[in-house]
Amino acid sequence: MSVSESGTHNADAISPGAERDPATGHPRPPRREFKARGSFVTRCEGCNLPELNCLCPYRVTAQSHAQVWLLTHPLEHFKPTNTGRLIGDVLAQTQVFTWYRTAPDAQLMALLEDPRYAPFVIFPDDQPDYADRVVSMEAVSDAKRSAKIPVYILLDGTWRQARRIFRKSPYLDALPVLPLRTQRETRYRLRKPASSAHLCTAEVAVELLRQGGDETAAAVLDDYFEVFNDSYAASRFYHRIDDPTPAMQRLLGRQASGHG
Numbered sequence: 134m135s136v137s138e139s140g141t142h143n144a145d146a147i148s149p150g151a152e153r154d155p156a157t158g159h160p161r162p163p164r165r166e167f168k169a170r171g172s173f174v175t176r177c178e179g180c181n182l183p184e185l186n187c188l189c190p191y192r193v194t195a196q197s198h199a200q201v202w203l204l205t206h207p208l209e210h211f212k213p214t215n216t217g218r219l220i221g222d223v224l225a226q227t228q229v230f231t232w233y234r235t236a237p238d239a240q241l242m243a244l245l246e247d248p249r250y251a252p253f254v255i256f257p258d259d260q261p262d263y264a265d266r267v268v269s270m271e272a273v274s275d276a277k278r279s280a281k282i283p284v285y286i287l288l289d290g291t292w293r294q295a296r297r298i299f300r301k302s303p304y305l306d307a308l309p310v311l312p313l314r315t316q317r318e319t320r321y322r323l324r325k326p327a328s329s330a331h332l333c334t335a336e337v338a339v340e341l342l343r344q345g346g347d348e349t350a351a352a353v354l355d356d357y358f359e360v361f362n363d364s365y366a367a368s369r370f371y372h373r374i375d376d377p378t379p380a381m382q383r384l385l386g387r388q389a390s391g392h393g
């Protein structure tokens with residue numbers, strides 16, 4: 134469909150404030166396709182957050198022994214409230230793969246065969262049929278002792294999507310399943326969790342890193358997640374955060390001291 138066609142097509146439905154082409158009088162199509170709530174907010178090109186409270190000044194990288202690989206549901210990828218992407222901002226070695234039921238990612242397949250890595254699928258141990266694959270953090274320590282790089286494979290999506298990824302990905306069936314055991318309650322404010330025990334993806338990574346001995350990386354990611362969470366939530370109410378929060382101050386301090 135050409136621009137002029139789309140412009141005349143919905144002429145009756147156009148909102149009163151919409152632009153019109155001065156030459157033809159036809160309504161102009163919207164500049165950006167409407168996708169979700171918040172689409173008309175001006176977003177920073179660096180962090181994709183509303184510009185009002187941009188995340189970019191707080192970006193700090195960290196080193197970790199373990200790696201995080203994300204297997205992200207296609208519907209999750211472009212949601213600005215996705216927290217999986219925060220992990221890659223902090224930990225440069227993070228890998229992100231899009232999950233498709235019928236077409237496993239070739240690079241992921243190759244990495245799963247790579248003997249340098251000890252991959253663990255992070256998933257609850259609430260079903261009996263894979264009980265024989267369930268391991269504890271002790272297995273992460275064992276992997277480190279045998280000079281392997283522990284890898285936390287996070288299934289990034291809603292709980293329903295994560296369960297589908299877990300059940301419909303035969304290449305994950307041979308891997309050990311590591312359930313996250315934590316008392317932490319979610320602090321994620323951008324989506325309503327079914328339960329306070331349901332952590333978002335970045336929070337899961339924080340707790341795994343912490344329990345696996347990557348305390349600094351965990352602390353940086355936790356602060357970065359908190360700044361994301363607070364900044365995004367404030368922008369929804371058109372509130373600018375003028376005084377840096379404690380997490381913001383800690384990240385700025387790490388940048389200033391060259392740790393990161």
Ligand SMILES: [Zn+2]
Binds near residue numbers: 181190
């Ligand atoms: Zn930004």
